Amino acid sequence: MADYDLTSRIAPHLDRHLVFPLLEFLQERELYADDEILKAKIQLLSQTNMVDYAMDIHKALYHTEDVPQEMVGRRVEVVARLKSLEELAAPLISFLQNASLVQELRPDKQYNIQMLHDRFQIGADQIEALYQYAKFQFECGNYSGAADYLYQYRALCTNSERSLSALWGKLAAEILMQNWDTALEELNRLKEIIDSKSFASPLNQLQNRIWLMHWSLFIFFNHENGRNGIIDLFFQDRYLNAIQTNAHHLLRYVATAVIVNKRRRNMLKELVKVIQQELHSYKDPITEFLECLYVNYDFDGAQTKLKECEQVILNDPFLGKRIEDSNFTTVPLREEFLENARLFVFETYCRIHRCIDISVLAEKLNLNMSYDEALVWITNLIRNSKLEAKIDAVLGTVTMPIVHQNVHEQIIEAMKNLNMRTYLLAKNIVEPAQAAQATR
Numbered sequence: 001m002a003d004y005d006l007t008s009r010i011a012p013h014l015d016r017h018l019v020f021p022l023l024e025f026l027q028e029r030e031l032y033a034d035d036e037i038l039k040a041k042i043q044l045l046s047q048t049n050m051v052d053y054a055m056d057i058h059k060a061l062y063h064t065e066d067v068p069q070e071m072v073g074r075r076v077e078v079v080a081r082l083k084s085l086e087e088l089a090a091p092l093i094s095f096l097q098n099a100s101l102v103q104e105l106r107p108d109k110q111y112n113i114q115m116l117h118d119r120f121q122i123g124a125d126q127i128e129a130l131y132q133y134a135k136f137q138f139e140c141g142n143y144s145g146a147a148d149y150l151y152q153y154r155a156l157c158t159n160s161e162r163s164l165s166a167l168w169g170k171l172a173a174e175i176l177m178q179n180w181d182t183a184l185e186e187l188n189r190l191k192e193i194i195d196s197k198s199f200a201s202p203l204n205q206l207q208n209r210i211w212l213m214h215w216s217l218f219i220f221f222n223h224e225n226g227r228n229g230i231i232d233l234f235f236q237d238r239y240l241n242a243i244q245t246n247a248h249h250l251l252r253y254v255a256t257a258v259i260v261n262k263r264r265r266n267m268l269k270e271l272v273k274v275i276q277q278e279l280h281s282y283k284d285p286i287t288e289f290l291e292c293l294y295v296n297y298d299f300d301g302a303q304t305k306l307k308e309c310e311q312v313i314l315n316d317p318f319l320g321k322r323i324e325d326s327n328f329t330t331v332p333l334r335e336e337f338l339e340n341a342r343l344f345v346f347e348t349y350c351r352i353h354r355c356i357d358i359s360v361l362a363e364k365l366n367l368n369m370s371y372d373e374a375l376v377w378i379t380n381l382i383r384n385s386k387l388e389a390k391i392d393a394v395l396g397t398v399t400m401p402i403v404h405q406n407v408h409e410q411i412i413e414a415m416k417n418l419n420m421r422t423y424l425l426a427k428n429i430v431e432p433a434q435a436a437q438a439t440r
Contacts, residue, residue: 002031004284004285004311004316005026005315006316007022007317009249010214010217014211014215015168015172016044017048017143017172017176018172018218020041020044021176023037023040025320026317029314029320031315038060039061042061048139049139049141050139051074052075054071058071082136085132085136089126089132091121091126092127093133109158116156127153127157131162131166133149134169135169138169138173143173143176144177146169146170146173150166150169150170150173153166154170164190164197167186167189168190170186171186171190171215180226184229187219191212191233192431194212195238195431209239213234213243213247214247214250216229216233221318221321221333222321227260231261234250234257235267235270236427244277248278248281249284251274251275252286252287252312253318253319255290258271259290259337260333260336260337260340268290271290272290275287275290275291285306285308285311286312286313288301289302289309293344293348294348299348299349300364303366307366309337310334310338313334314331320333320334321333342366345365346381350389351400353400355398356399356400358396358398359371359396361374361378362374362377375396378391378398379391388400
């Protein structure tokens with residue numbers, strides 16, 4: 001299943017600190033040799049200030065208590081630099097730690113800068129030192145401190161580029177601390193800026209959108225409303241275009257979100273259309289399952305792909321989240337995915353067959369059950385679906401009545417899809433306008 005691992009495609013679009021959770025997951029799943037993962041971690045750490053962590057991994061990798069002299073020297077440099085930055089930023093940090101003084105700050109950044117200068121002799125050098133100190137703290141792995149200082153820095157920063165950089169850092173810190181509500185707020189704030197900001201080139205703006213979608217995976221597959229969030233974001237035209245331009249592998253995640261989200265089935269048709277368009281660029285068992293089912297009507301192929309989907313989910317860092325319950329470990333998304341995917345197979349199969357043998361249907365649904373268990377399972381499935389199917393327990397069949405959809409029903413169905421498209425288009429127009437107005 002390492003063939004379907006997307007870490008090498010996703011990592012270039014992430015801050016290097018965000019890659020560590022992915023490597024930890026791969027190490028737990030044993031998709032690669034342990035030594036390979038440890039070497040990858042050391043390579044990542046070489047560009048950070050987490051020297052102690054790098055030393056611990058080196059000891060585990062080479063089974064020794066000795067570490068290279070360069071690591072020891074690097075640690076001395078990091079401690080000295082941290083102390084120097086702390087001293088430079090000390091006057092501003094002291095001010096920010098005083099709650100009564102902080103209350104005197106206003107939304108007007110120019111007023112704040114002038115007040116700090118006149119009353120506390122804090123100038124541009126100390127504000128810049130605060131940013132460098134926050135960034136250094138982040139590189140050391142102190143994400144909580146970095147998040148606080150970056151938030152405070154943005155209240156004083158008048159440079160839009162540096163403020164944007166601080167917001168990216170704040171988002172990364174909140175993700176790494178698993179503060180999903182706060183991370184979602186920062187994600188939305190960052191999206192507004194990216195969509196409204198005038199970039200030097202369209203390519204730069206495209207890259208920012210691709211970064212945003214990759215970082216959002218951490219949030220959307222952990223936040224309680226994440227499955228709606230990823231569909232709302234990824235199906236916006238400008239973000240869908242970004243996926244089709246240079247991030248085709250993200251189709252795995254939006255496809256999964258649509259499959260497990262029963263309330264967003266209306267996006268399925270558009271999703272399948274995009275999957276068809278991008279077959280030459282990307283495919284995996286999850287996208288191929290939808291292709292088999294809704295394009296080729298290949299139920300045997302869909303059954304085969306469904307088995308592979310289960311393994312893809314289990315071995316994906318975003319989809320395979322595990323929950324420990326007493327002595328049991330479960331992967332909630334796997335269960336939801338299989339349940340909904342079988343419902344898709346069931347509905348599609350029933351729509352093109354008048355009379356279906358329950359044993360055959362159980363086989364198509366990949367149900368490893370006895371006939372009686374399959375009968376109960378299919379009965380419950382029919383009750384929860386929109387199909388008007390009838391079960392003959394004596395003959396062991398499912399019969400589908402002929403239903404002719406009248407013109408009014410067709411219009412209603414078309415209006416539902418049009419309504420959603422109109423909502424997304426309006427959102428694309430209104431949000432950038434509101435963000436632009438707010439920055440004036």
